[in-house]
Amino acid sequence: EDQVTQSPEALRLQEGESSSLNCSYTVSGLRGLFWYRQDPGKGPEFLFTLYSAGEEKEKERLKATLTKKESFLHITAPKPEDSATYLCAVKTGANNLFFGTGTRLTVIP
């Protein structure tokens, strides 16, 4: 059975304190791993897609990496506006996304 686990559930960082969020997955036939950012009461905002182990993508203070079993979202020198829930999702043989429960990030000024 496909499974996506995100850790930690919640993370509090001081502004400028770098850290990483983890997404581990057990799926058959990975066809892509997706990272989204979601603000309270809003729809998820697309960040990155990773397709193969070893792939890395960057956007501003965020960097996503992928191995055969997990993905990391590294946040470098975060700012308060980076506070949000970060969702990881996988796409397998079906065309839908299978989501984890997210990591709620709070960045304190």
Next chain:
Amino acid sequence: ETGVTQSPTHLIKTRGQQVTLRCSSQSGHNTVSWYQQALGQGPQFIFQYYREEENGRGNFPPRFSGLQFPNYSSELNVNALELDDSALYLCASSLDRRAAYNEQFFGPGTRLTVL
């Protein structure tokens, strides 16, 4: 280019009623997926529509049904509402379901409350 839009923003219904939620896909996108997100959870896949036909369904009962129109906009219908149907309903569009690699872009969601 407009993004994915959804209506209404909020909705309050009572148990047993029926509801229709609407979604307009992003320009050029022919595939629409619907998700249910309960509070504190990740979105759960309901179903996907491609060129007006259902193309995959998650673990949701038949009282959840949908439509896609020739302009690729879509509706989600829920009959016999239950308290547990209270959630944020998200619509996502993507370029073409046949593409091996394509991203899904989400709308702002409809917050449904069932009393």
